Amino acid sequence: MKDFDDIHAMMTDLGSRARRAATELGFADPEQKSEALRLAAEAVLARKSEILEANAKDLDYGRDKGLSPAMMDRLALDSDRIDGIVSGLRAIAAQKDPVGETITEWDRPSGLHIKRVRTPLGVIGVIYESRPNVTADAGALCLKSGNAVILRGGSESLHSAAALHSCLVAGLEGAGLPGDAIQLVPTRSREAVSELLRMTEFVDVIVPRGGKGLVGLVQREARVPVFAHLEGICHIYADGDADLDKARKVIVNAKTRRTGICGAAECLLVDRALYETHGAPFIEDLIAAGVEVRATGDLLQIEGTVPASEEDFGKEFLDSIIAARIVEGVEEAIAHIRTYGSDHTDCILTENDATAEMFFTRLDSAILMRNASTQFADGGEFGMGAEIGIATGKLHARGPVGAEQLTSFKYIVTGDGTVRA
Amino acid sequence: MKDFDDIHAMMTDLGSRARRAATELGFADPEQKSEALRLAAEAVLARKSEILEANAKDLDYGRDKGLSPAMMDRLALDSDRIDGIVSGLRAIAAQKDPVGETITEWDRPSGLHIKRVRTPLGVIGVIYESRPNVTADAGALCLKSGNAVILRGGSESLHSAAALHSCLVAGLEGAGLPGDAIQLVPTRSREAVSELLRMTEFVDVIVPRGGKGLVGLVQREARVPVFAHLEGICHIYADGDADLDKARKVIVNAKTRRTGICGAAECLLVDRALYETHGAPFIEDLIAAGVEVRATGDLLQIEGTVPASEEDFGKEFLDSIIAARIVEGVEEAIAHIRTYGSDHTDCILTENDATAEMFFTRLDSAILMRNASTQFADGGEFGMGAEIGIATGKLHARGPVGAEQLTSFKYIVTGDGTVRA
Numbered sequence: 115m116k117d118f119d120d121i122h123a124m125m126t127d128l129g130s131r132a133r134r135a136a137t138e139l140g141f142a143d144p145e146q147k148s149e150a151l152r153l154a155a156e157a158v159l160a161r162k163s164e165i166l167e168a169n170a171k172d173l174d175y176g177r178d179k180g181l182s183p184a185m186m187d188r189l190a191l192d193s194d195r196i197d198g199i200v201s202g203l204r205a206i207a208a209q210k211d212p213v214g215e216t217i218t219e220w221d222r223p224s225g226l227h228i229k230r231v232r233t234p235l236g237v238i239g240v241i242y243e244s245r246p247n248v249t250a251d252a253g254a255l256c257l258k259s260g261n262a263v264i265l266r267g268g269s270e271s272l273h274s275a276a277a278l279h280s281c282l283v284a285g286l287e288g289a290g291l292p293g294d295a296i297q298l299v300p301t302r303s304r305e306a307v308s309e310l311l312r313m314t315e316f317v318d319v320i321v322p323r324g325g326k327g328l329v330g331l332v333q334r335e336a337r338v339p340v341f342a343h344l345e346g347i348c349h350i351y352a353d354g355d356a357d358l359d360k361a362r363k364v365i366v367n368a369k370t371r372r373t374g375i376c377g378a379a380e381c382l383l384v385d386r387a388l389y390e391t392h393g394a395p396f397i398e399d400l401i402a403a404g405v406e407v408r409a410t411g412d413l414l415q416i417e418g419t420v421p422a423s424e425e426d427f428g429k430e431f432l433d434s435i436i437a438a439r440i441v442e443g444v445e446e447a448i449a450h451i452r453t454y455g456s457d458h459t460d461c462i463l464t465e466n467d468a469t470a471e472m473f474f475t476r477l478d479s480a481i482l483m484r485n486a487s488t489q490f491a492d493g494g495e496f497g498m499g500a501e502i503g504i505a506t507g508k509l510h511a512r513g514p515v516g517a518e519q520l521t522s523f524k525y526i527v528t529g530d531g532t533v534r535a
Numbered sequence: 536m537k538d539f540d541d542i543h544a545m546m547t548d549l550g551s552r553a554r555r556a557a558t559e560l561g562f563a564d565p566e567q568k569s570e571a572l573r574l575a576a577e578a579v580l581a582r583k584s585e586i587l588e589a590n591a592k593d594l595d596y597g598r599d600k601g602l603s604p605a606m607m608d609r610l611a612l613d614s615d616r617i618d619g620i621v622s623g624l625r626a627i628a629a630q631k632d633p634v635g636e637t638i639t640e641w642d643r644p645s646g647l648h649i650k651r652v653r654t655p656l657g658v659i660g661v662i663y664e665s666r667p668n669v670t671a672d673a674g675a676l677c678l679k680s681g682n683a684v685i686l687r688g689g690s691e692s693l694h695s696a697a698a699l700h701s702c703l704v705a706g707l708e709g710a711g712l713p714g715d716a717i718q719l720v721p722t723r724s725r726e727a728v729s730e731l732l733r734m735t736e737f738v739d740v741i742v743p744r745g746g747k748g749l750v751g752l753v754q755r756e757a758r759v760p761v762f763a764h765l766e767g768i769c770h771i772y773a774d775g776d777a778d779l780d781k782a783r784k785v786i787v788n789a790k791t792r793r794t795g796i797c798g799a800a801e802c803l804l805v806d807r808a809l810y811e812t813h814g815a816p817f818i819e820d821l822i823a824a825g826v827e828v829r830a831t832g833d834l835l836q837i838e839g840t841v842p843a844s845e846e847d848f849g850k851e852f853l854d855s856i857i858a859a860r861i862v863e864g865v866e867e868a869i870a871h872i873r874t875y876g877s878d879h880t881d882c883i884l885t886e887n888d889a890t891a892e893m894f895f896t897r898l899d900s901a902i903l904m905r906n907a908s909t910q911f912a913d914g915g916e917f918g919m920g921a922e923i924g925i926a927t928g929k930l931h932a933r934g935p936v937g938a939e940q941l942t943s944f945k946y947i948v949t950g951d952g953t954v955r956a
Binding site: 141220235314318479480482486497509523532534 | 558561643645647649654784785789792873895896901905906916918929930931946947950
């Protein structure tokens with residue numbers, strides 16, 4: 115691993131090469147981009163043992179650093195996970211190419227024909243944590259959408275990311291595309307992240323994928339526009355008009371199917387009207403499923419609940435824990451979610467259309483659900499293909515960020531010697 | 536006019552009031568918003584003499600400050616211009632309300648129904664220069680799109696802006712909407728602009744409308760996301776395969792119809808092939824129309840042209856001046872526009888589809904035209920209604936920024952006790 119004395123010069127070089135590659139990539143043949151991704155998938159398969167060796171170095175480093183078992187698990191690759199990366203690359207290769215697509219078109223009385231067509235954003239900086247597969251997914255999605263990308267993975271995953279990155283470059287070059295279209299920051303230096311966040315000349319948008327620490331750093335330092343990806347502090351509100359069977363199914367699934375994903379439910383709000391007529395059997399279900407239910411007020415009367423502290427509300431546990439409280443109807447639920455939510459995914463359980471409508475209208479999360487598990491907050495489940503994350507900001511991209519969301523548009527206007535009066 | 540000792544406290548107060556108003560405005564009844572705009576239009580009509588008195592104060596201030604005649608003209612109101620503001624407000628009142636509109640919807644095999652619906656951005660900060668009508672236009676468009684807005688006009692137009700702003704507030708309050716939905720920064724202090732650019736807690740996006748000075752300030756200081764509005768350095772490339780009659784009509788219109796708007800052509804590129812077969816009669820047309828043609832190379836042989844300096848390329852004249860040079864075909868034209876353009880509006884004159892396609896594909900300006908005057912770069916001409924400006928950035932909004940571009944979206948997902956496998 116090389117050391118870099120001058121991080122600024124190194125990053126400027128990366129940035130200017132990305133900018134050049136982006137210009138070429140912007141009008142690359144769709145088939146050539148798909149070919150690059152298929153070749154990259156082949157390279158990953160062919161170099162499986164190299165990749166596992168690189169990952170072993172990262173695991174040693176992580177062990178020395180004292181990473182938690184959950185983090186070690188996220189960092190670890192095995193043959194199956196590498197196969198997953200290969201199918202991910204192939205799936206993106208097979209997806210529709212968004213660049214050049216006509217979004218809408220119309221004629222004007224002046225005689226002009228106007229088309230709005232998709233165009234790449236340019237250069238994307240992706241900053242992520244330790245899951246090595248993000249290197250392949252993010253690189254592939256940016257390529258599909260005609261963007262050059264600068265990847266900056268977690269310091270623990272540097273060797274694995276480098277091994278996967280070299281497969282992506284092999285794919286690009288095999289397909290006759292510039293290898294600089296997908297670059298990886300080749301150092302663990304934190305300074306490189308700060309540089310990336312400030313390279314307004316070379317980078318068009320930053321996509322941060324990670325926890326509070328990363329998001330805070332990005333918010334403080336970024337001068338490049340950011341697609342905000344906050345935590346998933348997903349709420350479920352069980353309304354007085356909820357169907358109890360549906361509520362029990364949805365709540366248990368939303369919390370327990372996988373606890374470590376951003377779409378996992380972290381807080382349960384129970385309408386007093388429901389509690390008084392039906393109790394809260396879903397809380398008993400959660401406890402039976404091994405979930406620690408941190409409750410307040412009357413809910414503490416349910417056997418097995420433990421007292422919640424104020425900090426348990428608005429917290430992303432990513433674990434088998436849920437906060438729970440009673441609210442006095444949908445308006446209080448909305449107020450609670452506005453205060454403690456993160457604009458990711460929030461769900462109402464109700465059979466009452468008017469109540470659902472109020473929930474949908476007065477909340478402004480990226481994803482609002484009714485009678486469905488928050489664990490559906492996922493690009494694949496939305497039918498949007500692979501995604502780089504779930505954006506919680508309101509500008510440009512929101513919800514699952516797939517290839518389409520990584521594009522902008524331009525207007526193509528055709529006349530016939532048409533002049534303005 | 537009040538003086539503010541503590542600009543930070545004053546702006547924080549403005550910001551928090553805007554944020555509260557935005558929450559309410561996000562689900563306001565469309566008819567109520569239209570009513571507010573109609574009432575505002577009535578108020579402007581009824582208070583015409585007050586507005587003209589306020590404008591007279593601004594004109595005195597501008598005269599003392601030694602503003603140029605062009606700037607004085609931009610600042611001045613008269614009865615006709617006020618009538619124009621009234622019809623502008625009425626037109627926006629009659630436009631379609633974008634909030635809540637379903638952009639697209641689909642079903643999933645899981646049983647989920649997914650809808651993408653428009654939602655307001657939140658709080659918009661608009662920073663503009665001396666045209667008083669922008670106060671009304673920008674305020675009205677932000678209201679239409681369900682956003683609260685903080686307006687900061689040019690210091691010369693403070694009294695006119697305040698008079699128009701009070702009409703907007705009267706409209707809001709008459710329709711039962713919060714008056715804080717449209718606020719005006721009530722001081723000339725520059726510090727207030729710096730505050731506005733940094734209020735990430737209260738402001739979701741900044742729309743700057745103005746020249747190089749403003750754009751530079753915004754780029755240096757903004758921490759809030761910005762819809763970039765660069766200058767309109769519009770190019771016209773007359774290709775070897777241009778139809779000479781169309782070329783003559785379009786070039787003269789693009790330069791001379793109005794020279795002071797951002798869609799006015801500022802640079803003419805002539806293909807050598809065209810020049811050798813047909814000369815450049817459009818340059819003679821321009822000179823006959825009183826345009827100063829600043830040329831290089833062979834074009835200087837045309838009587839009446841004057842030598843261009845290097846700085847004339849990439850310059851927004853906003854005047855009866857155009858830069859002109861010969862290029863060796865479309866690729867050199869593209870390279871020139873990439874180097875000197877501002878990604879606003881660029882036009883090719885050609886009858887050759889393949890050449891036009893290359894121009895459209897390899898350039899990435901917000902608006903690309905073929906055989907049509909660049910002066911069509913306008914929201915009204917695009918059929919998009921009133922606009923707040925022509926965005927040249929690639930994130931979120933691009934080209935004419937109307938009410939629709941001032942919205943974001945959210946996903947509304949409906950299931951029936953649907954859980955993820």
